[in-house]
Amino acid sequence: MDRTERKTNSRNHSVTIDRDSKMILRKIILDFLILFCVGFLILVFFLWGKPYERGFFCDDESLKHPYKDSTVTNLMLYIIGLGLPVLTMCLTEWIRLRDDKARRPRALFGRELPAWLWESYQVVGVFLFGCACQQLTTDVAKYSIGRLRPHFFDVCQPDINCSLPEYRWKYIEVFECLGENKKLLKEMRLSFPSGHSSFATFTMLYFCIYLQKRFTWRGSKLLRHGIQFILLTFTWYTLMTRVSDYKHHWSDVLAGFSIGIIYAFVIYACVSNLRKTRSCRSHNHHEAELHVTNGNSHPRVQV
Numbered sequence: 001m002d003r004t005e006r007k008t009n010s011r012n013h014s015v016t017i018d019r020d021s022k023m024i025l026r027k028i029i030l031d032f033l034i035l036f037c038v039g040f041l042i043l044v045f046f047l048w049g050k051p052y053e054r055g056f057f058c059d060d061e062s063l064k065h066p067y068k069d070s071t072v073t074n075l076m077l078y079i080i081g082l083g084l085p086v087l088t089m090c091l092t093e094w095i096r097l098r099d100d101k102a103r104r105p106r107a108l109f110g111r112e113l114p115a116w117l118w119e120s121y122q123v124v125g126v127f128l129f130g131c132a133c134q135q136l137t138t139d140v141a142k143y144s145i146g147r148l149r150p151h152f153f154d155v156c157q158p159d160i161n162c163s164l165p166e167y168r169w170k171y172i173e174v175f176e177c178l179g180e181n182k183k184l185l186k187e188m189r190l191s192f193p194s195g196h197s198s199f200a201t202f203t204m205l206y207f208c209i210y211l212q213k214r215f216t217w218r219g220s221k222l223l224r225h226g227i228q229f230i231l232l233t234f235t236w237y238t239l240m241t242r243v244s245d246y247k248h249h250w251s252d253v254l255a256g257f258s259i260g261i262i263y264a265f266v267i268y269a270c271v272s273n274l275r276k277t278r279s280c281r282s283h284n285h286h287e288a289e290l291h292v293t294n295g296n297s298h299p300r301v302q303v
Contacts, residue, residue: 024106024113031125038132045139051189052146055173058162063152065246067184070196072238077196080234081203082131085210086124092214093120122273123214127206130267134202134259138195141255147192150246155179155188194248194256200238201260204231206267213274 056063097116106113149155156177160167177185208228217223239257242248248256268274 020106028121035125035129035132038129038136042132042136042139045136045143049139049143051143051186053173054146054148054189055171055175056148056152056158057169057171058160058167059169062150062249063148065150065154067151067154068245068247070247071241071245072196072200077199077238081199085127085203085207088207089123089127089210090120092210093123096214123210126267126272127203127210129271130202130206130263131199133267134198134263135195137259137263138193138198138256141193142190142195145192146189147249147252149188149191150249152188155181155184191248192252192255193259194239194242194252196242197239197248197253197256198259198263199256200235201257202263203260204235205261205264207231209264209268210274 094116097119098114106115106118157179158172158175159178160172160175162168179185208231211224211228215224239253242253243250
């Protein structure tokens with residue numbers, strides 16, 4: 001009788017594991033499929049997108065700035081905006097949950113998934129989804145509007161003699177660029193909104209929100225806030241360099257900044273599970289937080 005019950009329990013346990021594995025696998029596949037679809041649309045814009053061909057006025061001084069290389073390069077932006085948050089999120093979740101026995105373990109085809117690994121997958125996945133969505137939104141606006149960058153004349157070198165009186169107040173739509181760099185000729189029409197601004201704002205602001213909700217170190221009251229200040233300062237610096245490098249008009253930067261802020265708070269409030277964790281606390285950070293278990297008080301350390 002006991003042997004029969006053990007076989008039945010073992011069979012039921014196997015069925016439960018198999019069902020859980022299918023649910024987890026289905027979730028992972030759907031998540032990656034959604035990310036792939038959004039990422040593919042971004043790639044389509046990058047490889048085959050054609051910006052709206054907007055004209056210009058010969059006396060438009062805002063388009064006559066010299067071309068300069070970016071102070072904050074794409075590589076620098078991606079390392080700080082993607083690499084740093086992803087690595088920090090994984091490390092933070094590992095420290096928080098490596099010894100957590102209270103959570104129900106997840107299993108995938110008989111192999112138990114550590115709680116920190118599953119939580120890292122969720123927080124990083126939501127973060128990457130937000131990055132992809134804000135980037136796609138920015139690209140749609142860029143290619144639809146086709147606003148000329150401040151270095152338009154320097155890069156394009158239009159075949160129009162602007163010294164002639166007939167072109168003084170005329171909006172010129174039919175022209176050819178004598179510049180030979182095809183990449184720059186495409187980029188010169190993608191000023192609005194600023195992609196650097198939207199990307200830096202979203203990644204750094206969402207990263208700050210994550211640190212506020214998940215990162216605490218009792219050794220210093222100001223460590224977390226100091227890190228957040230550095231991240232926001234990098235965002236501010238990136239925004240300012242887009243104007244000083246003549247890559248964007250100030251309104252382009254403002255629009256990109258707005259897109260980044262909106263997506264950071266929408267992803268936090270509507271998609272992530274960060275709201276389920278602790279919020280800002282009003283008590284003194286120097287005091288260790290205590291919880292009572294069977295009449296004994298023990299310090300609870302959060303990282």
